[in-house]
Amino acid sequence: MEVTAKIAPSMLSSDFANLASEAQRMLNSGADWLHMDIMDGHFVPNLTIGAPVIESLRKHTKAYLDCHLMVTNPIDYVEPMGKAGASGFTFHVEASKDNWQELIQRIKSLGMRPGVALKPGTPIGDVFPLVEAETPVEMVLVMTVAPGFGGQKFMPEMMDKVRILRKKYPSLDIEVDGGLGPSTIEMAASAGANCVVAGSSVFGAPEPAEVISLLRNSVQKAQQKC
Numbered sequence: 001m002e003v004t005a006k007i008a009p010s011m012l013s014s015d016f017a018n019l020a021s022e023a024q025r026m027l028n029s030g031a032d033w034l035h036m037d038i039m040d041g042h043f044v045p046n047l048t049i050g051a052p053v054i055e056s057l058r059k060h061t062k063a064y065l066d067c068h069l070m071v072t073n074p075i076d077y078v079e080p081m082g083k084a085g086a087s088g089f090t091f092h093v094e095a096s097k098d099n100w101q102e103l104i105q106r107i108k109s110l111g112m113r114p115g116v117a118l119k120p121g122t123p124i125g126d127v128f129p130l131v132e133a134e135t136p137v138e139m140v141l142v143m144t145v146a147p148g149f150g151g152q153k154f155m156p157e158m159m160d161k162v163r164i165l166r167k168k169y170p171s172l173d174i175e176v177d178g179g180l181g182p183s184t185i186e187m188a189a190s191a192g193a194n195c196v197v198a199g200s201s202v203f204g205a206p207e208p209a210e211v212i213s214l215l216r217n218s219v220q221k222a223q224q225k226c
Contacts (some may be wrong), residue, residue: 033066034061035066140174178197189222
């Protein structure tokens, strides 16, 4: 397997009043990426940050900003997010059935890495055309909770999607998001996930570095068994 472990603390669980220092705290604790949840209050019933906050945070860090767009019209966000300094732009397949090819091309043209996410109720086959396209997405995010809110319970039945993806695309970055922590990471890692988003399990820990290290070690051990 050519993919590497990437641990991405979800900044949705951080202290928003101290976002820059929280981001640095995660990087100091060993985070590879910073996961940013952008929600529009329409695609999901919650409203979070947007391009202005990404732009503000970018001034304080060179970290990879792994942006997950839970929005109804992702194409409208590509230019603002690119200008703001987003590193990755992951859109939802459910919101892009008509224009995903143009969407991927625009994301790449602005120097961002395209990814596609799917809700728990969406069949895994819906993302295959996007991975196999002439201009493909470079990551698939399998939601392991219903998108929109942090702190939800991990859905182990979603691991079948991860297993299917890993078997079909051995070198693809596969991300999991929702309820990931010490008690659930082995299920995700053994299924084939290599990019792990973790919110409350990291931010709520007395020693975030220990949790990040545990998550990474689980992914690496699972990869060695492959």
